Amino acid sequence: MATSESLANKNLKLRLRVSHHGWFSSIYFGSRSTNKAAHTIVFVVLFALLPLAIPRLQQKLSVKGQSYREILPDAHELIAFKHQSVSASTLATNETVDTAVAPKPTGQVCADQLIVDPDHAMDSFNASLARTDRKEKSAITRITHYGDSPITNDGITGTTRQLMQERFGDSGHGFILIDRPWAWYGHQAIAFSSGGGWTNGSLMNPRTRDGELGLGGVAFFSNGAGSYARFAPAPTGSTGRKFDRMEIYYLEQPNGGQFSISANDKDTRVVSTAGQTEESGFAEIRTDDSASSFSVKTVGGDVRLFGAVLENDDTGVVYDSLGVNGAFAGLLATNMNEQHWIQQLQHRSSNLVILNYGTNESEYASDDQMQRYERELREVVRRVREALPNASILIVSPMDRGKRAPGGRVVTMPSIPKIVEMQQRVARETHCAFLNMFQAMGGEGTMARWHDAKKHLVGTDLTHPNAEGSQTVGTLLYMALMESYNNYQERIAKR
Numbered sequence: 001m002a003t004s005e006s007l008a009n010k011n012l013k014l015r016l017r018v019s020h021h022g023w024f025s026s027i028y029f030g031s032r033s034t035n036k037a038a039h040t041i042v043f044v045v046l047f048a049l050l051p052l053a054i055p056r057l058q059q060k061l062s063v064k065g066q067s068y069r070e071i072l073p074d075a076h077e078l079i080a081f082k083h084q085s086v087s088a089s090t091l092a093t094n095e096t097v098d099t100a101v102a103p104k105p106t107g108q109v110c111a112d113q114l115i116v117d118p119d120h121a122m123d124s125f126n127a128s129l130a131r132t133d134r135k136e137k138s139a140i141t142r143i144t145h146y147g148d149s150p151i152t153n154d155g156i157t158g159t160t161r162q163l164m165q166e167r168f169g170d171s172g173h174g175f176i177l178i179d180r181p182w183a184w185y186g187h188q189a190i191a192f193s194s195g196g197g198w199t200n201g202s203l204m205n206p207r208t209r210d211g212e213l214g215l216g217g218v219a220f221f222s223n224g225a226g227s228y229a230r231f232a233p234a235p236t237g238s239t240g241r242k243f244d245r246m247e248i249y250y251l252e253q254p255n256g257g258q259f260s261i262s263a264n265d266k267d268t269r270v271v272s273t274a275g276q277t278e279e280s281g282f283a284e285i286r287t288d289d290s291a292s293s294f295s296v297k298t299v300g301g302d303v304r305l306f307g308a309v310l311e312n313d314d315t316g317v318v319y320d321s322l323g324v325n326g327a328f329a330g331l332l333a334t335n336m337n338e339q340h341w342i343q344q345l346q347h348r349s350s351n352l353v354i355l356n357y358g359t360n361e362s363e364y365a366s367d368d369q370m371q372r373y374e375r376e377l378r379e380v381v382r383r384v385r386e387a388l389p390n391a392s393i394l395i396v397s398p399m400d401r402g403k404r405a406p407g408g409r410v411v412t413m414p415s416i417p418k419i420v421e422m423q424q425r426v427a428r429e430t431h432c433a434f435l436n437m438f439q440a441m442g443g444e445g446t447m448a449r450w451h452d453a454k455k456h457l458v459g460t461d462l463t464h465p466n467a468e469g470s471q472t473v474g475t476l477l478y479m480a481l482m483e484s485y486n487n488y489q490e491r492i493a494k495r
Contacts, residue, residue: 159474169316189240211337214306257301330376358398402462
């Protein structure tokens with residue numbers, strides 16, 4: 001990811017910053033009554049002028065010999081330009097990459113807001129973000145993002161996390177699983193190692209019937225000594241370098257075993273998981289060394305761990321990425337013990353919970369299945385709201401998903417628009433905010449365009465974006481959150 005000299009750290013505040021007093025926000029993310037196509041044109045003009053003022057940016061935007069002017073969209077693509085984003089790798093590394101492919105123009109001007117929020121469901125989150133923005137003491141804003149396989153490698157969520165932390169401050173990594181339940185599981189900007197014989201059960205394959213799978217929907221089991229996990233700062237990057245406390249989420253249970261936690265390979269503390277009943281347990285260790293590493297290791301007996309929260313006390317943002325491979329939203333209602341999950345959510349006390357599903361639901365989308373998906377999504381919202389009545393809830397639709405039509409042509413799966421419509425209705429009727437990521441990334445046929453581009457943005461399965469595609473989607477999510485925040489700031493200022 002980015003170095004300390006990256007453009008993300010030095011210039012994103014010019015192009016993406018959306019504070020109430022920012023000159024860019026007043027132009028691009030201004031009054032909703034202003035013509036959005038005009039905003040987009042202004043965006044392109046500003047984007048074109050930046051390299052003239054910042055020579056390094058011109059170097060970054062050179063793509064295999066092309067000048068920065070050559071990678072700007074044609075005039076007929078301006079309406080759709082808001083749907084694309086320069087990838088984080090273009091902005092934040094020295095690698096040369098092809099530009100993201102702009103979606104074909106739809107003939108429609110972009111919606112006034114990426115996040116649909118008629119009931120101001122994002123106000124609680126945005127109020128917390130405003131306190132963080134003012135650098136109030138201990139003003140940490142926490143985001144917990146639930147989803148399916150597209151976020152399991154942290155490509156999308158890691159991009160949003162980095163941009164949020166560069167804008168508002170870095171309060172740490174948030175919740176990370178104890179081990180890798182899938183080979184591609186990851187968390188960006190951290191050195192993470194684990195091993196020693198963990199076994200796991202997830203929402204998809206629970207392994208036990210008690211539904212006690214922790215905050216992230218994955219539990220890790222060890223019987224005996226030697227299973228471990230270690231977390232240390234990544235050697236490079238502008239974020240994720242500091243965390244001075246670790247909290248382990250575990251299950252307290254009759255005849256439970258022991259594990260140890262340590263900071264900087266010293267100050268070891270042994271934790272017993274034995275208890276009269278099965279309850280959520282939490283064990284924290286701190287250090288005064290900002291360049292810290294933390295370890296957890298089983299000592300003996302039966303131990304069930306869920307994950308580690310890594311944070312510091314600096315004012316800023318923390319972003320949990322909780323994707324489960326193969327998951328759909330209903331599993332949070334059917335395979336997760338309700339009281340256990342509520343207890344986990346309450347302890348985490350996030351300001352924003354994102355529910356980002358639909359990829360796997362699209363595989364089976366008969367009328368009966370759609371009715372079931374809707375019932376279960378409503379139940380998930382109810383449980384989150386019971387646990388965190390003051391938190392904001394944002395439902396994020398699935399991305400486009402392609403399939404091969406006769407003749408080999410790539411088309412959008414017909415189930416995707418149906419799921420998006422259902423989710424938007426549920427969001428409206430349950431008073432949640434809604435982000436139509438399918439439309440934001442370009443709508444119908446986006447995966448076909450991403451696949452056919454000279455520089456692919458999606459894998460051969462036409463479902464999972466690659467690194468550049470993930471960064472594009474992550475940047476879209478960031479801009480949607482910032483647009484919501486800016487609208488909130490403007491509305492509060494008028495009171």
